[in-house]
Amino acid sequence: MSNEHKGLQSVIWASEQLDLLDQRLLPEQVVYLPLVSVEDVWEAIRHLKVRGAPAIGIAAAYGVVLGSRHVEGDAAQWLDAVNEAAARLATSRPTAVNLFWALDRMKARAAQFAADNLSLAGCKQALLDEAIAIQSEDEETCRLIGEHALDLFQDGMGVLTHCNAGGLATAKYGTALAPFYLAQERGIALRVFADETRPVLQGARLTAFELQQAGVDVTLICDNMAGAVMNKGWVNAVIVGTDRVAANGDVANKIGTYSVAVLAKAHNIPFYVACPMSTIDLNTPDGAQIPIEERDAEEITEGFGKRTAPAGVKVYNPAFDITPHEYVTAIITEKGVIYPPFNVNLKKLFDL
Numbered sequence: 001m002s003n004e005h006k007g008l009q010s011v012i013w014a015s016e017q018l019d020l021l022d023q024r025l026l027p028e029q030v031v032y033l034p035l036v037s038v039e040d041v042w043e044a045i046r047h048l049k050v051r052g053a054p055a056i057g058i059a060a061a062y063g064v065v066l067g068s069r070h071v072e073g074d075a076a077q078w079l080d081a082v083n084e085a086a087a088r089l090a091t092s093r094p095t096a097v098n099l100f101w102a103l104d105r106m107k108a109r110a111a112q113f114a115a116d117n118l119s120l121a122g123c124k125q126a127l128l129d130e131a132i133a134i135q136s137e138d139e140e141t142c143r144l145i146g147e148h149a150l151d152l153f154q155d156g157m158g159v160l161t162h163c164n165a166g167g168l169a170t171a172k173y174g175t176a177l178a179p180f181y182l183a184q185e186r187g188i189a190l191r192v193f194a195d196e197t198r199p200v201l202q203g204a205r206l207t208a209f210e211l212q213q214a215g216v217d218v219t220l221i222c223d224n225m226a227g228a229v230m231n232k233g234w235v236n237a238v239i240v241g242t243d244r245v246a247a248n249g250d251v252a253n254k255i256g257t258y259s260v261a262v263l264a265k266a267h268n269i270p271f272y273v274a275c276p277m278s279t280i281d282l283n284t285p286d287g288a289q290i291p292i293e294e295r296d297a298e299e300i301t302e303g304f305g306k307r308t309a310p311a312g313v314k315v316y317n318p319a320f321d322i323t324p325h326e327y328v329t330a331i332i333t334e335k336g337v338i339y340p341p342f343n344v345n346l347k348k349l350f351d352l
């Protein structure tokens with residue numbers, strides 16, 4: 001993908017701090033916050049200032065750097081600070097496996113740098129380089145996902161997506177949205193239907209914003225309209241991102257994804273999941289084992305800045321749901337499109 005798509009970057013390392021785009025303020029305000037500590041990053045992830053599995057992992061990687069770069073003493077003390085920062089950041093959100101994948105990678109590399117007897121300054125620089133590598137690798141990974149996904153779409157197709165799996169959820173380009181940017185650059189006309197995605201409205205605030213900025217044909221719909229739009233024959237495919245894919249192909253994604261998958265199956269519409277290999281968790285056997293984050297009631301009762309439900313009403317607010325692998329047509333990764341049986345073919349992806 002050329003740099004045609006200049007989209008907003010979710011995080012930017014700026015020498016001594018992490019400049020983080022506060023996604024809660026989009027689409028009305030573009031504000032980058034200067035983060036200088038582990039707690040700053042923890043709070044940003046917890047409160048969805050940065051969100052989306054790969055973007056969360058990237059932010060956490062820089063959080064580990066921020067939490068260890070001012071340590072004096074020796075490499076052992078630095079390594080303790082790295083592990084302490086990673087442990088804290090691991091408590092920010094439970095579902096997106098990229099958070100833990102990135103933290104594990106940073107801890108393992110830090111241990112290697114210390115074992116290699118690098119100087120303290122050398123360890124710190126090497127760890128920063130690792131966080132930068134995680135971010136730059138994700139850009140290329142998303143571009144490859146876009147290439148493989150676009151092979152599944154034809155000019156004139158209508159494609160529905162749920163939540164935001166775009167440049168704002170990754171280093172750039174996105175996973176589910178990557179093919180739309182590529183299609184736009186190559187003159188392939190795709191019509192995108194974006195679910196607004198209650199309660200936090202990632203679809204309305206972020207996906208519609210990203211795609212409109214890029215000149216992609218996007219139509220915003222309420223979540224409860226997906227079935228009607230499919231029934232009109234306007235949707236030829238569905239593509240979504242994911243926060244964690246279990247070893248059997250069960251998919252954790254934004255709440256409402258399972259409903260979209262059931263509707264797609266009922267209308268014989270292919271349901272694609274786009275993700276980097278870092279979102280595939282072979283250590284989790286099936287979707288029932290994926291921790292589902294529950295968030296505050298206020299996201300539902302006061303989500304538009306005004307109360308829309310009676311005070312004290314009981315609320316259930318799971319941020320994700322599980323789509324059983326039987327509803328998934330294919331999983332699109334940087335290495336190619338993976339088809340069932342997922343319990344076999346996902347392992348093959350990792351050459352296991």
Ligand SMILES: CSC[C@H]1O[C@H](OP(=O)(O)O)[C@H](O)[C@@H]1O
Pocket residue numbers: 051052053054162163164165166169170175176202240241242243253254255319
């Ligand atoms: C490319 S990962 C995008 C993924 O993350 C979103 O969740 P959240 O906005 O709560 O971080 C949603 O599940 C998207 O599909």
